[in-house]
Amino acid sequence: xxxxxxxxxxxxxxxxxxxxxxxxxxxxxxxxxxxxxxxxxxxxxxxxxxxxxxxxxxxxxxxxxxxxxxxxxxxxxxxxxxxxxxxxxxxxxxxxxxxxxxxxxxxxxxxxxxxxxxxxxxxxxxxxxxxxxxxxxxxxxxxxxxxx
Amino acid sequence: xxxxxxxxxxxxxxxxxxxxxxxxxxxxxxxxxxxxxxxxxxxxxxxxxxxxxxxxxxxxxxxxxxxxxxxxxxxxxxxxxxxxxxxxxxxxxxxxxxxxxxxxxxxxxxxxxxxxxxxxxxxxxxxxxxxxxxxxxxxxxxxxxxxxxxxxxxxxxxxxxxxxxxxxxxxxxxxxxxxxxxxxxxxxxxxxxxxxxx
Amino acid sequence: xxxxxxxxxxxxxxxxxxxxxxxxxxxxxxxxxxxxxxxxxxxxxxxxxxxxxxxxxxxxxxxxxxxxxxxxxxxxxxxxxxxxxxxxxxxxxxxxxxxxxxxxxxxxxxxxxxxxxxxxxxxxxxxxxxxxxxxxxxxxxxxxxxxxxxxxxxxxxxxxxxxxxxxxxxxx
Numbered sequence: 001x002x003x004x005x006x007x008x009x010x011x012x013x014x015x016x017x018x019x020x021x022x023x024x025x026x027x028x029x030x031x032x033x034x035x036x037x038x039x040x041x042x043x044x045x046x047x048x049x050x051x052x053x054x055x056x057x058x059x060x061x062x063x064x065x066x067x068x069x070x071x072x073x074x075x076x077x078x079x080x081x082x083x084x085x086x087x088x089x090x091x092x093x094x095x096x097x098x099x100x101x102x103x104x105x106x107x108x109x110x111x112x113x114x115x116x117x118x119x120x121x122x123x124x125x126x127x128x129x130x131x132x133x134x135x136x137x138x139x140x141x142x143x144x145x146x147x148x
Numbered sequence: 149x150x151x152x153x154x155x156x157x158x159x160x161x162x163x164x165x166x167x168x169x170x171x172x173x174x175x176x177x178x179x180x181x182x183x184x185x186x187x188x189x190x191x192x193x194x195x196x197x198x199x200x201x202x203x204x205x206x207x208x209x210x211x212x213x214x215x216x217x218x219x220x221x222x223x224x225x226x227x228x229x230x231x232x233x234x235x236x237x238x239x240x241x242x243x244x245x246x247x248x249x250x251x252x253x254x255x256x257x258x259x260x261x262x263x264x265x266x267x268x269x270x271x272x273x274x275x276x277x278x279x280x281x282x283x284x285x286x287x288x289x290x291x292x293x294x295x296x297x298x299x300x301x302x303x304x305x306x307x308x309x310x311x312x313x314x315x316x317x318x319x320x321x322x323x324x325x326x327x328x329x330x331x332x333x334x335x336x337x338x339x340x341x342x343x344x345x346x
Numbered sequence: 347x348x349x350x351x352x353x354x355x356x357x358x359x360x361x362x363x364x365x366x367x368x369x370x371x372x373x374x375x376x377x378x379x380x381x382x383x384x385x386x387x388x389x390x391x392x393x394x395x396x397x398x399x400x401x402x403x404x405x406x407x408x409x410x411x412x413x414x415x416x417x418x419x420x421x422x423x424x425x426x427x428x429x430x431x432x433x434x435x436x437x438x439x440x441x442x443x444x445x446x447x448x449x450x451x452x453x454x455x456x457x458x459x460x461x462x463x464x465x466x467x468x469x470x471x472x473x474x475x476x477x478x479x480x481x482x483x484x485x486x487x488x489x490x491x492x493x494x495x496x497x498x499x500x501x502x503x504x505x506x507x508x509x510x511x512x513x514x515x516x517x518x
Binding site for chain 1: 410411412413414417485488490492493494495496497498499500501508
């Protein structure tokens, strides 16, 4: 085996180790509380429309609402095997556990009570949307997006 | 482009053959075409839109599982409707086991009530506007027991013969005829806003 | 009231209307209708009711979008059926990269493993599994593989513990 092959092998190995470590590292997440409606404008002046990527992803889902407004947006990170909890409103919170290998366990809380638990594969750039009906023919959405 | 876009112009027979060979997109197109009819049938039988939605989906799951048994003796729509009816009847039987018999149900079996009702001479289709008649029919169906409503639906909406109704509902032809007679007389009275003697 | 007619005759009038009487009995009932006003009135009532029902069954539409309605059906069908491994895609990638790294000889297997481990989104992506904690809530899952979005819809009454109805919080 010559020197060139040894260096090539070492390069592959180091890249492999670095990337494997990255896979086990913390997850950067963006949680949003969103209001879905058929109205073009939100009555709340503090609302702003969701960004283009979220809009595109929500539009790809079979939701009858076409307009989505951010109520709250929080960026946070969760280390491997750790849990992070964020409060999106006085009623709504999500707790995220990093299960490793791009998997998350998400607990949704409404008024402090657990509503449900979702286990999901969430690679970079993908979004998990938990949603339900809200008063006035609208919808609440809690989104969890894996950031790049 | 997804296959479902290509299936929109394919006829039911071809879709069934494709679905029978495992093509789920073909089956999805069949579901899309006939889902309203199946759902409406479930609502009419069960009188609950939420339960009807669930059971209509259960119908499609069963239809997929039994698809290879469909020989084309009837239309696909009729075959799927029969599955829906059986799914609904199973639910109604389950409900009945959980509920006490109503007085009305007992009266119907003794065959007494309908013989006391006066004959209704006015024709509801002439007397009422279409929308109003639909609402009255809907409301009247609510007032029938599940047994009466079932035979009425199977006869009037599915056009089944007495023997087939008896087999589907799990009762004798004589019982079918009695229940149907009661159901029709009760409907006539309700559409004419008459109070029945109970 | 129907005084003169016994129950058997009344039922036969109905059977006549439904085409369920043998020919001879049908003829007898037609004669009865022609000479007996009470029988004629009852027959007419049954006929009117039948016509009303036949013409005016309420049309109803499934109150869900096509994809959403289908997604639950599809999921239940797949749950009941054994699933095949999505192997072909991986094998194609594996053999491509194996050829590409054939020059490096013994490192081809490592490179293929590298590719599978490190390239996001190439793994088969399982659906979200929802455990619902509240008795009166059910959930439906829909996934769009192209956009990378998964929806878990909770069939929750509109007045619920999560929705505010009048959103008030600010964006951070």
